[in-house]
Amino acid sequence: MSKDQDAALLEDCKRGDRKALDSLVRRYERQVFNAAYRMLGNREEAADVSQTVFLKAFEHLDRYDPRHKFFSWIYRIAMNESINQLKRRRPTEPLPESAQSASATPERELEAQRLGEDLQAALMQLQEDYRAVIVLRHFSEHSYRQIGEILDIPEKTVKSRLFSARQRMKDSLEQMGRIAK
Amino acid sequence: MMDDRARALVHAEIDGVLADADREELDQLAEASDEIRVYRARMQELDNLLTDAPRIEPPDRLHADIMNAIQLPAAAAERSNIGLRLMPGWLRYGVGAAAALVLAVGVFEYRNEPKDAFSPSMVSGTTLPDVRADSIELDQARFSADALTSTVTLSRRGQLLALDVEMAADEPVSLVLEFAESELMFDSMTPAPSPPDGIQLLGQGLRVAASGQRQFTILLRQSTAEAEGQLSLTWSNSAGVLQKKDFSINKKKSQG
Structure with a gap:
């Protein structure tokens, strides 16, 4: 998606358009989830972080600088949130899980x-x-x-x-x- | 010993930014040095492994969870209310009654499905039974500061634990409940005079976003009926953590 398309969708989001929000979330949710998963090695935490990333992005839309690409901004939040999540982990927490079930x-x-x-x-x-x-x-x-x-x-x-x-x-x-x- | 130039060329090749002239140079360097040739081959192996690594599918509910957690500015809601205000009284009443019926049916469905994140607007003003009469207070926390005044009361109501939250905040705040050690899970919201703006389910907890004056109740369910443990509550805003409190569960009232 081009920067202009993202910018147009963001403007619609600011006016309360949930269809525009749906489009933007669909565009980036898989990428954000995968980046978070690779940083964390845990699906559940990656899903939590992904949710937080979008929540923070849209809570603070006013802080978004339209001179930069939306995906750069959202990835930046994703990286920061993933690193924060790693810091929150307790020392005794188990090692990252396998991404798939090993059965059959x-x-x-x-x-x-x-x-x-x-x-x-x-x-x-x-x-x-x-x-x-x-x-x-x-x-x-x-x-x-x-x-x-x-x-x-x-x-x-x-x-x-x-x-x-x-x-x-x-x-x-x-x-x-x-x-x- | 391989020099920085050769190493930079190998990495540029992996990243697909190697110019033709530089590729020739790298080929010549690799031909002249076993070390560079092996390094180049191993880095290409690594690149192949990373390229072939499977992309992980997010959980099915992720999209819905994200959408439910996000509250967009109220402009759209304002616009939709304009139409309602312009309707004749009898029609407004009819629309209201129909909405209430839809909400009640929706809540019944909601109560009978596994839950993840949702918007409280889906469940506020519902027909859930009020079991406050059977309530046994377990603990209470009162916070009073410039940015936030709140009273949070933890009670046992039948099989459920209830957190009654009353708050007033000048700017948006979030309330994070962590119940990793208490074998707790989110159950539902009761009818609320002023529900929060958003709720986000965390791996082992819950985040509630709100501002202004609010009053709502969060119901929690214990996976083990007699489990003991703690429920941690953290209020924060954009400036950082405002207050923290640990509630004891299945114990006598703790120190506030």
Whole structure:
């Protein structure tokens, strides 16, 4: 969706148009949920965070700067909320869950599931700021510039964090036998 | 030892921003160095793994939960009320009666379905029974500050726990109830003279948004009838946390 379309829908939302709200939420809810899931490794928390993200975005529409893209703003809230959620976790809380049920899964699906779990485990071993750039680059497919805008850091920092984050993920996945040493 | 230039080229290739001339340079560097060739291959493996990772489907109710949690500005409601005000009295009465009937049926349906987030406007002014007569007070908290005055009373009403909330706040506030340790879950809202603006169900709790003067009751259900534990209540606004209070459940009245 273009910036202009988002801007028009946002204007309609400000006038109380719930159809416009429905369109905007449908446009971004899956992406926000996936970004939150990759940051948190837990579906339930990711759903809570997604709900909070949209709630905060629309509660504070007056703070939205229309010179920036709506999705950058909403991703920024999503990243901040995910990191806040990680900080709220108690030290004794269990490790992230598997994304799918393991019961009666055919072999190929089971392998895909295990791979997904290993990837998520490798992600969860990263520091939050490194995890954020991997999530935004590889799962949300943002450019360096967009990631910089979302995280409020220079593009140069985006690149250097990506280099380090990938190196660490590679090392973790080598240890798990997912990447050749 | 691989230099920064080679590393930057490998990552630019992964990110799809490598110019043709730079690709030639990277090819030459990789040809001349096993270390660069292996690094490039491993990074491509990593990229493939990340690209192939499944996208996770959100819960079915996520969209409805988000939509129910968000209250847009009142402009639309104002507009719809203009039509109502222009109607003749007898027609206004008819519309009101029809709306009440729809609301009552809706609440009956709502009470018989599993619940997640919702807008309190869906359940306010309902025909739910008032069981306040059987109420046993367990605990009460009174807050009085510039930004918020409130009284929250926790009572047992039959099989349910009731939180009666009276509040007055100059700016929007949120009330977060956390019941992770109490095996509690949200049950319903009772008829409310002035319900909150929005309710959001959290993983193990509930967030209520409101402003101005409000009075409403939240009913909670215990998964284990005799469970003991605590219900944490936090009032906050845009400036931060205003008040906190832990309520004891299945215990004598605690210190306020």
